[in-house]
Amino acid sequence: MDALVRADADRGQRVSARVLRVTGASAVWSPGRASTEPTTLECVDGRIADGVSSGGAESAETLDADGGVITPGLVNAHHHLLQSAFRTLPGTRGVEMSVWLARMRQAYVDARVDPDLVGLAARVALAESLLCGVTTVADHHLTWPPGVDPVQIAGAAFDAAGDVGARLAFVRGTVGCDPDAAASSVARIHAAHLTGARDGVTGDGMRQLAVGPSGIHADGPATFGALGEVARDLGLRRRTQANEQVDVARAAELYGRRPLDLLDEWGWLAPDVTLAHLCDITDSEVALVAGCGASVTHAPACDLPMGWGVAPVARLLDGGVRVGLGTSGGGSNDAGHLLADARLAMQVAPLAGRPMDALEALTMATAGGADGLGRTELGRLTPGSAADLVVWDVSGVADAGVADPVPGLLWADPGRRPRHVVVGGVVVVRDFQLVRCDERAVASELRRECARRGIGR
Structure with a gap:
């Protein structure tokens, strides 16, 4: 069946699938899977797809992972x-x-x-x-x-x-x-x-x-x-x-x-x-x-x-x-x-x-x-798994000279922020920033509440 279209059995209609393509990564790692080749991951309706479909490119959202390392969330x-x-x-x-x-x-x-x-x-x-x-x-x-x-x-x-x-x-x-x-x-x-x-x-x-x-x-x-x-x-x-x-x-x-x-x-x-x-x-x-x-x-x-x-x-x-x-x-x-x-x-x-x-x-x-947690659909990037993934930027000075960028995530600059984060095929962090809320506003609300309650004094 076309990865971009699924049958609606109840109504006899054809409904466009929600597709996210993560492109340009230099490496993808998942438990039991590693790749050092430029890789595209496709997420369809919140799941990791088996390969990349040939159709529907116009309706797919693209997330640029240029040169980055992709891991499971x-x-x-x-x-x-x-x-x-x-x-x-x-x-x-x-x-x-x-x-x-x-x-x-x-x-x-x-x-x-x-x-x-x-x-x-x-x-x-x-x-x-x-x-x-x-x-x-x-x-x-x-x-x-x-x-x-x-x-x-x-x-x-x-x-x-x-x-x-x-x-x-x-x-x-x-x-x-x-x-x-x-x-x-x-x-x-x-x-x-x-x-x-x-x-x-x-x-x-x-x-x-x-x-x-x-x-x-x-x-x-x-x-x-x-x-x-x-x-x-x-x-x-x-x-x-x-x-x-x-x-x-x-x-x-x-x-x-x-x-x-x-x-x-x-x-x-x-x-x-x-x-x-x-x-x-x-x-x-x-x-x-x-x-x-x-x-x-x-x-x-x-x-x-x-x-x-x-x-x-x-x-x-x-x-x-x-x-x-x-x-x-x-x-x-x-x-x-x-x-x-x-x-x-x-x-x-x-x-x-x-x-x-x-x-x-x-x-x-x-x-x-x-x-x-009994959640074997999480924590890996295999076909059918939940589309929870992280794109880590490895282009900075902390990663220069690193022979293998995957273990380098831990050895070099382990306090790094991810470039992108995807949960269930939805981008929730894009270009190092939260998508759904403002980080400083979230922090300010808690700071004010802690001050009001005297926490830490």
Whole structure:
């Protein structure tokens, strides 16, 4: 069938397809695919096409990628969007995790977190994400003020994603919440914000819902059980944080056990579960995670500067574990630049196992994170995959002399901005600028709100 025309079976009409052609790239990289030849990618109705059609050139939108490198859109598999309103707070850097948690919790109380603040912080964080080449973000939201409807909190985050054009996986997290109330709110969020969703994902793939207790340190078996049950009922993915400093200490104190042993006992080591951090994990626990089919998210730019540990990523990969990459939130990692964090993951890998090359790190930042969300249509540029892609400019002095521009994305100038970003075949960043909103206006709104609430004083 002509790539530019599809039959409308219901009305017997012929409808023009939405076509985007990305032309002139010097290299295209996707997990399992690399090219150093000038390449044209065609996106049809939000999907990567199989080749380039011969007709309909007049109706296709063209995006110039002259000399650039194309990668899949990056997938930030672990973020806390709200924390973008709480970056570099005094007393929250280089401290023990138990101290950090208490200070952040008090900051949320003092700021009177509500849907307005959640929405503004999410819009900033998601705009920043797109401007760093991230097209999908998993937001593990853990702050639920008394008297504020969780449905409104989730709605504010979803609306922010729609404003800027990013995909959002919203994780209804818990930190000592009432188990039944938390589970009930998951069902209400699903009903209110995921119309027609299947397995927790809307038909256009722009919204996803998951569940996620904070960890053993904050939630007990009743919470894990209640959220696990509602996840089964609605077909949602499950996520939690494990084997950080405070998690290991509290599990030993409360149960005399290791966190992963408890998660296994509570039914939370399974293929639909993703575990974030895993800074303190033994060889036998690596085998346990690999054997159960769970996936993992690495967050080195959170864990390392805070002194919380280094996850043995290479050992996990070598054990057959699917590993994604996340920035975590602005309360511990003040930037949302996943490409820079991929470089950090690559650089510190020898300290916790073996060296890791740039393509392994890029795979973590794309397909690895997507697979942990159960979204195998994301994080790759194969026919039929979602047309989420990034065009990186490699013409500047930082890339001069680079033998291979794909690993050079990490080794040379990892803090770069993308030239173009496409989500579902729609251009959302063009020539280094957001398309749907003004970056400075988005930032100014949050700055004013933080000042009004006294955040950071």
